[in-house]
Amino acid sequence: MDPVEDFRQRVARNIRRIGEDRDFIGLTNIWVRESIRKEYAQNFTWLGRPVIQVPQDVYAIQELIWTCRPDLIIETGIAHGGSLVLSASMLAMLDYCDAIEAGTVLDPRASRRKVVGVDIDIRAHNRAAIESHPMAHKMVTIQGSSIASEVVEQVKAHAQGYDRIMVFLDSNHTHEHVLAELEAYAPLTSKGSYCVVWDTGVEDLPDEMCADRPWGRGDNPKTAVWAYQRLLSAEGRKAADGERLAFETDKTIEHKIAITAAADGFLRRI
Template sequence: MAVYAYQPTGSESEEYHKWYFNTFVWKKTTWMGVNCWKSVADMWNYQEILFELKPSLVIEFGTAHGGSALFFANIMRQIGAPFKVLSVDITHERLEPAARRDPDIVFVESRSTVPAVAEHIQRLKNDFPGKIFAILDSDHTKDNVLAEMKLLRPLLSAGDYLIVEDSTLNGHPVLPGWGPGPYEAIEAYEQEFPDDYTHDVERETKFGWTFAPHGYLIRT
């Protein structure tokens, strides 16, 4: 009966979210010894999505230390189908050797919004045809995220999956003074292209909180 004796107020997940973000525990998280600046709840969601989607191409904008790219490659190898991970960042200064050595990851040092990145994705699509899982976690300004979403628009097909991370910023619910960021980029994109994506709300809310609120998107 103890399970039913306590009923949550609804604020617990938001308070935990604030604690998780503000204590920087996410900066103390590693994957196979490599720094991985993610929510562990989101990472669990991502491996479930990867297993169900079985993409042939994983696209990551925002490499940092390389822990998440390594995570994606490790999961994809367990799935067993041919694949490639493309990870793009404006600098590789923080990229750790253990991630850099992975043979299934292509690391590109570049702005994510330039035409050359779109061309590289298209070449990989030709070599690894199938579903795509993409995640945006680079510059968290509204304009940059919106540009990344628009760059991916002709490259993603029905059923492909897009994660827009750090839409938690600008008061959603952390860092209320951040200014327009990923959350506002999603809103702006959907005003311009209202039929491109459906929201995977069940997945987004599965663990009660996420670093990607409003950002679990399935291409229609």
Template sequence: MSEVKKFQEEVKNNIKSLSEDKELQLLSNKWIEKISPHKYSYNFTWMGRPIIQLPQDIIALQEIIWSIRPDLIIETGVAHGGSIIFHASMLELIGEDGEVVGIDIDIRKHNRVEIENHPMFKRITLIEGSSTDQEVFAQVKEISKNKKKVMVILDSNHTHQHVLDELNLFSPLVTKGSYMIVLDTVIEDMPEDSFPNRPWGIGDNPKTAVWEFVKTNDRFVIEKEFNHKLMITVAPDGYLLCVGD
């Protein structure tokens, strides 16, 4: 066995060990619960823009993008633009013609200015409108034509129905071997009173939408390895691998 293979096997065993450590999983969940009121994920930037993600998920996305080398990354939810700039920067490193589409119902003027003035904007298309609006989807579908590898990331309205509608709408665009990633599935695992001013919560969130979606769509499976290797993630059960044509 080569040294590279040996290391890969070691990592595989590490992840297996993590998957079996229930005490550590509980500690990880408790850490996320305790850090959430401090808005921990707001503390990080990517190439100058707030990314509002946990560092662990940023690393996971990097691994996926480098491995898949998508022609197109579609993300619902733009906010300050850090995530779409991150995706664009990864595609820039890959060095091919990859593009990013960012969709948001309200792209605030100050954020749009910063995104459009960023050096990575050359790879980005912004679409303002609801991610479940048919006219918005028609624009995205047109952009996705002739793309060989398409990846989708859902991070907008976190209610069950909205995310389920997004899953059903965007899933046909995802190509075999690529991913559809649903963020903030961790809402299901948080205390009941964690989101008092939001329309989502336990029983009504991205994770419940994922669970319903995979019951009827056999093109996607939940890639459990990400739950185990990251331990701290906003997307438990949210990394969906496309296994069907």
């Protein structure tokens, strides 16, 4: 057997076995719960900015962007800007690799690839850090509620002319808000690309861990994902490109990384 194919099959077996191992997944769920108590995800930066993601999800983002090669990434929830910088740097890496393969000189500011980030409150110190970052030329920020009609229209305007679009949803985590985000932004996802809904794990946390939040068990991103999938199945929706809109939950990614803030949240448009 070709060694490349042999290794690919070995990895596929590894991932399948993880998904079938309930004890291992149980240990993972315990680890995720306890890591949240210790604010573990806040410990990491990407190119100097706090990214507020567990490292395994950062790996997943890298693989998704490299595989899908989006020209535009839409993100709700900016915080310190690390996630925007992560997406922007991966888009810059695509530009760099494209230039090498084409044998051309890379002009970093000539590429149309960019990330559009939305947040209801972009604090002054975070805005200053984002705007002064070397990746600033690939980032567009919009302040306002991600489900406000005027904000949605701004994002859609930025999406005009882009064929390969990826979406990350990570702002207010209530069921109602995330479901509204899915209705607004999931249709922009291009076929074969992903709409990723973060912090679905709220559904699996003890009630006391969300006692000071407006979301919790039964009212969170995962319940919104489930509801949106039911709507797509029962009522149908059209994507922005005019075709039928449908997503599959990509459990392969979830089983591969094992530790994630997006269980049931890696939605691949099919």
